[in-house]
Amino acid sequence: MKLTKALMTIGMTTAMMMPFSACQEAQRENPLLQESNLPFGTPDFSKIKPSDYLPAIEEGIRQQRENIQKIIDCQDSATFENTILAYEESGRLLDRVSRVFYALVEAEKTPEIAETEKKVTPMLTDLENEISFNKQLFERIKQVYDQQYSSLQGEDQKLLEETYKEFVRKGALLPDDKMERMKQINLRISDLQLQWGDMLPAATNDAVVWVEKEEDLAGLSEADIAQCKKDAESRGGKAPYAIVIVNTTQQPLLASLDNRELRKKVFEASIHRADGTNPKYNTFPLVVEIAKLRAEQAEIMGYPNYASYSLEKTMAKTPENVYAFLKNLIAQYAPKADAETKTIEDFARQTASDGSAVGTPADFQLQPYDYFYYSAKMKQQLLNVSDDEVKPYFNVDSVLLNGVFYAANRAYGLTFKERTDIPLYHPDMKAFEVFDRDGKQKALFYCDYFRRPTKRGGAWMDGFQKQSRQWGQLPIIFNVCNSAKAPEGKPSLLTWDEVTTMFHEFGHALHGMLSDCQYNRLSGTSVARDFVEMPSQFNESFASIPEVFDNYARHYETGEPMPADLKDRMLKSINFQPCYALGENLAATCVDLAWHMLSSKDIPTAEEAPAFETEALRQVGLLNAQIPPRYYTSYFNHVWGGGYAAGYYSYLWTEVLAVNIADVFAQRGALNPETGKDMCDKILSRGNTGDLMQMFTDFTGMKQPDASSLLKARGL
Numbered sequence: 001m002k003l004t005k006a007l008m009t010i011g012m013t014t015a016m017m018m019p020f021s022a023c024q025e026a027q028r029e030n031p032l033l034q035e036s037n038l039p040f041g042t043p044d045f046s047k048i049k050p051s052d053y054l055p056a057i058e059e060g061i062r063q064q065r066e067n068i069q070k071i072i073d074c075q076d077s078a079t080f081e082n083t084i085l086a087y088e089e090s091g092r093l094l095d096r097v098s099r100v101f102y103a104l105v106e107a108e109k110t111p112e113i114a115e116t117e118k119k120v121t122p123m124l125t126d127l128e129n130e131i132s133f134n135k136q137l138f139e140r141i142k143q144v145y146d147q148q149y150s151s152l153q154g155e156d157q158k159l160l161e162e163t164y165k166e167f168v169r170k171g172a173l174l175p176d177d178k179m180e181r182m183k184q185i186n187l188r189i190s191d192l193q194l195q196w197g198d199m200l201p202a203a204t205n206d207a208v209v210w211v212e213k214e215e216d217l218a219g220l221s222e223a224d225i226a227q228c229k230k231d232a233e234s235r236g237g238k239a240p241y242a243i244v245i246v247n248t249t250q251q252p253l254l255a256s257l258d259n260r261e262l263r264k265k266v267f268e269a270s271i272h273r274a275d276g277t278n279p280k281y282n283t284f285p286l287v288v289e290i291a292k293l294r295a296e297q298a299e300i301m302g303y304p305n306y307a308s309y310s311l312e313k314t315m316a317k318t319p320e321n322v323y324a325f326l327k328n329l330i331a332q333y334a335p336k337a338d339a340e341t342k343t344i345e346d347f348a349r350q351t352a353s354d355g356s357a358v359g360t361p362a363d364f365q366l367q368p369y370d371y372f373y374y375s376a377k378m379k380q381q382l383l384n385v386s387d388d389e390v391k392p393y394f395n396v397d398s399v400l401l402n403g404v405f406y407a408a409n410r411a412y413g414l415t416f417k418e419r420t421d422i423p424l425y426h427p428d429m430k431a432f433e434v435f436d437r438d439g440k441q442k443a444l445f446y447c448d449y450f451r452r453p454t455k456r457g458g459a460w461m462d463g464f465q466k467q468s469r470q471w472g473q474l475p476i477i478f479n480v481c482n483s484a485k486a487p488e489g490k491p492s493l494l495t496w497d498e499v500t501t502m503f504h505e506f507g508h509a510l511h512g513m514l515s516d517c518q519y520n521r522l523s524g525t526s527v528a529r530d531f532v533e534m535p536s537q538f539n540e541s542f543a544s545i546p547e548v549f550d551n552y553a554r555h556y557e558t559g560e561p562m563p564a565d566l567k568d569r570m571l572k573s574i575n576f577q578p579c580y581a582l583g584e585n586l587a588a589t590c591v592d593l594a595w596h597m598l599s600s601k602d603i604p605t606a607e608e609a610p611a612f613e614t615e616a617l618r619q620v621g622l623l624n625a626q627i628p629p630r631y632y633t634s635y636f637n638h639v640w641g642g643g644y645a646a647g648y649y650s651y652l653w654t655e656v657l658a659v660n661i662a663d664v665f666a667q668r669g670a671l672n673p674e675t676g677k678d679m680c681d682k683i684l685s686r687g688n689t690g691d692l693m694q695m696f697t698d699f700t701g702m703k704q705p706d707a708s709s710l711l712k713a714r715g716l
Contacts, residue, residue, distance in 0.1 A: 050112035061095030068322070072134070080156060185297055200637060200641065209269050216259050256264060306645065337583050367626070368625065395491050400447065414513075425446060429447065450481075456639065463477045515684070531650075582714055590634070593649065594619075659697060683695050
């Protein structure tokens with residue numbers, strides 16, 4: 001009693017000594033721990049402060065630990081309800097808070113968010129280890145699996161199966177010594193990926209190429225030059241202009257930049273951003289340690305390498321199946337790539353560096369930083385079309401409202417209403433309420449399309465909240481891209497590649513928004529990597545459907561549709577010289593697999609890593625000086641920072657599925673609402689509630705995907 005009074009007195013004295021604002025802060029309720037009053041329970045960013053995330057995550061961890069303990073302490077026999085459903089519910093608060101936090105880690109990583117990430121990442125890894133290797137918890141899960149699996153049906157059975165298998169794959173059946181080692185590996189990989197997540201964006205931002213004179217930017221459009229000026233100002237103004245490096249190997253501006261030396265400088269800044277050329281940024285030590293630890297994980301689990309371990313839960317199943325798929329593509333691609341490269345090189349020898357008729361030296365050798373440039377010149381000469389000519393018709397707002405949303409309305413009956421009353425985490429964002437064909441609330445959709453230094457490179461989809469009938473919640477989904485934002489008062493215009501990226505990411509969004517599943521764990525995009533990219537790649541096909549294209553491809557000043565002649569030339573140019581795009585993807589895929597096919601004792605050192613990468617490409621016939629990988633090892637974020645280890649092949653694998661599905665849509669009527677309803681009912685709404693190949697078969701009628709359609713769709 002005396003102790004309690006003493007503590008109360010100390011607390012009152014401390015409060016009296018605090019400044020009024022500090023006292024208010026101490027009494028303030030953390031908005032992340034309260035139910036939001038906004039539509040769908042979406043996060044209220046007008047109230048959330050960076051300092052709120054750490055205590056909210058700590059409370060979520062505390063609650064999940066407490067809930068797990070309740071499951072273990074239950075005296076009743078283990079059942080689906082008191083064990084599997086209780087486990088599904090156990091981390092609900094943590095799931096909600098961490099989804100909001102990691103959205104900002106990716107898209108608005110301020111110094112405060114970065115500092116919090118360093119603190120919470122090991123905490124969350126510790127929690128995952130505690131749960132994954134909790135023998136008492138797993139024993140109850142196993143009892144339910146052994147005794148009730150055959151009597152359960154539908155989503156209940158699938159939830160039980162996924163829960164049990166997840167624990168087994170993480171090592172729940174391992175002996176104590178191996179279990180302890182797996183915990184150590186998990187913690188170390190988590191720390192290494194945290195370091196990767198800090199280093200790579202910093203390296204990419206630092207790789208900016210400064211330009212002193214506007215004449216060095218000859219070939220760029222007025223809008224691109226203005227963007228270079230804006231980028232220079234936002235990055236400290238070391239020179240009047242700056243060319244910012246994007247996440248892929250090739251840089252879009254290289255297609256227009258006349259100055260060959262500057263093209264070379266930009267390309268080399270891209271490929272050397274994180275390989276130690278700048279001593280501040282060398283990711284190879286992180287890469288080789290992550291690769292070695294992953295290989296050890298697989299060996300502990302009884303697999304020869306990480307690829308075998310990882311691919312077991314995918315549609316492909318084995319590395320052998322993936323390599324068979326890739327080797328077939330490479331065999332057909334390689335001779336066409338050689339012919340395409342020779343054609344461009346011959347053209348370059350007849351064309352001066354500024355595109356004029358004066359020829360270059362006869363011994364001119366095409367370099368990777370020349371490929372886009374001379375290909376664009378050829379396209380302009382043969383098809384009379386260029387990015388600068390078509391970009392005025394691709395205003396980002398029109399692409400979104402009159403293209404992406406229009407296609408979703410025609411195919412799936414969705415309508416979108418902008419909500420200007422919902423707080424956002426950045427002023428560049430927009431929020432839309434989504435309604436189904438009956439006018440019923442379906443989802444909330446956010447978009448965040450413009451690049452900034454606090455956002456990592458690339459484009460992605462995620463959600464603040466997944467759909468779940470069990471939890472009575474509708475999906476809150478967002479898309480993030482990295483297009484250039486025009487200066488104030490100017491329209492933000494896109495390239496065709498950026499247009500298709502918007503459609504692509506919205507395909508993922510549809511997978512999340514149209515979900516109709518009982519359980520959070522199974523809903524939306526919770527499917528295998530080599531299936532999850534299918535809805536997004538398929539949705540790209542809507543971008544070029546005439547009715548959709550004509551609706552959004554309108555001049556930003558006049559509102560007039562793209563002239564028929566320009567439209568015809570532009571659409572014909574989509575598959576102009578298609579080998580580069582396929583080749584860079586194949587090369588990146590094979591680099592990823594090469595690293596993850598190694599045993600732990602065969603992982604090269606950081607110093608040996610570049611040579612290993614080169615040899616890996618040589619062995620599969622993809623060591624091509626003119627067509628480098630889309631990502632080199634040192635900045636391959638999908639593999640070392642994301643969830644695509646031994647899985648980058650899935651982009652090509654799912655493209656086959658997507659092309660097959662697009663063929664079905666074309667046969668039935670591309671915007672036929674009945675076809676859209678069928679797609680929704682059989683695939684998009686079902687999450688991970690059934691066999692994925694069977695979902696594909698149910699919609700297409702095909703027993704197996706037809707891979708031959710991929711090369712045809714790419715113009716090969």
